[in-house]
Amino acid sequence: MEALQAEQVPEQAALLALDKIPVRNVWLLFLYASGLAQFRDRFEAEIEDSPDFKSLVARLLCFATEKRLRRNLSFGYRRREDVLRRVRGRIDVLESVSRDLFRRGEVACRFEELTLDTPRNQLVRAALERLSGWLVNEDLCHRCRTLAHALGRAGVSGTKPSRSEIAADQIARHEGEDRLMVSLAKAVFDLVLPTEQEGTRSLLKAQRDETAFRKLFEKAIGNFFAVELSRENGWRVFPGKQFKWPVAAASSGIGTYLPIMVTDIILENAPENRRIIIDTKFTNVLTASQYGGNRFKTDHIYQLYSYLRSQERSDDPLSLNSEGMLLYPSIGTDVDETAVVQGHSVRFVTIDLAQPSSTVVDRLRSLPMLSVLEQ
Known part of the structure; x- marks a missing residue:
């Protein structure tokens, strides 16, 4: 999620309207993330x-x-070391001899003690x-x-x-x-908890640690697919994976400067010949364009495009038509747009966290089931 970003998203754009997320949905994300x-x-x-x-x-x-x-x-058991008048556990011979404990009828022991x-x-x-x-x-x-x-x-x-x-x-x-x-x-x-600030009821400590909720969202989405997608239907879920650049020739220092490509989630279904590379983004899905109107974020598109095209290999059939998905949380916004770019399906999807939990779950369950080419 952090790789290949050509420009930084302004902080105010990344925070979303977090105080409008129902507690029930924060609980839902927490359960899956944990x-x-x-x-x-x-x-x-x-x-x-x-x-x-x-x-x-x-x-x-x-x-x-x-x-x-x-x-x-x-x-549970806790390791202890003590001087006792009878043997318990293992004898620490060096300690016993150096302190002349044997002559006093004592012995240094190391043992496991049952404790709360x-x-x-x-x-x-x-x-x-x-x-x-x-x-x-x-x-x-x-x-x-x-x-x-x-x-x-x-x-x-x-x-x-x-x-x-x-x-x-x-x-x-x-x-x-x-x-x-x-x-x-x-x-x-460790996880996101709300702060109380004058003039607003913030649901999350976004102003102090917005990264924490981003990680919560990312981990929750990955674990959701791992739990909900059935192996019986051919689905396999892989966590973040680091991709290598298909470099044919390079100077000695190029590896130091090339950005790292790390995906968030990869879904594979061999019987259906499908691979979906999902990248979660904890920002608004759209940004204002200097030419007017709203647009998808350029750096996000470039990033996903690099994931898809750079990994094409003739010995990996799934890589030749792999799908890409950019998944965003949203508040009151519903976006689900697709395109096919040079043989790869690219999808931009929002999950409206202001909706009832059942709606959020149904939306997530439906995402891998429909190929972009079938829409």
Whole structure:
């Protein structure tokens, strides 16, 4: 998405009217981006009662945490080193000898200890404490603080774990409730949350970190196709892929200066002889032309054209008629235009995030099913 851009889109054009996106649709994007699509039809009441995404995350994180506390939090193993009077785990011979512990009837040991003070539980407590300082609703703030203190009494420390510690704490398939709880906690720190600014109810922290929502949209779209497209119908979904320039001869330093070509999503259906290269853009689909009226963005067209034409190879039949799609979020705008350029179908499509969630889902499901040449 970031590659081959000949010009920069003005920041005000990229932000869209984010305060008009319903909380339900932000929740929809979050679920797919987080790999939690199975929770899509749950928590209807919480979604309707939440004025913004931040309140929704807080309500659901409290709900998930309360449920885990009632059923007992997940335990994990923590590595410890200690001096004991009996052997536990493995003996640290060097430490024991250097400190003359054997003579005192002691031994230095390294062992794994079962504990509730795991990275996932630490992350949840840190998220609850963070939310308690952000929220305007006093009842919700109190609920977050109460749960954070409950985790503390259970033995969970208040230190936020590092990214590496979180990544190492793998959640098993049967731990679905933990998966939801941890994903919500991550959203507090990593994904888009709204800001409260005077004069506007901004749904997302776009002014501070517009890139975060762009990544949320891009990841949600990729995961949506991965979940919704059936392998039984021949579809395969590939995440971002780096293309190589078909360079026949080059000077020694050219590789340093050539831009990188990285796609967002590639869909393939071998039985139907189709390959669709999708690039998501978190900007308005149209821009004002100096000659009057609105036009598609030139640099986006050049970028997609490069993806399609540069990868043509006789030993890769799908590359010779691959399709390209530029996919934009929109508010109250519906664009779906197509053209065939030198044998490649090119499509410009918007997803109106102001529409009901069911409409958004139906729109996304329909995109790969209709070839541009059939429209």
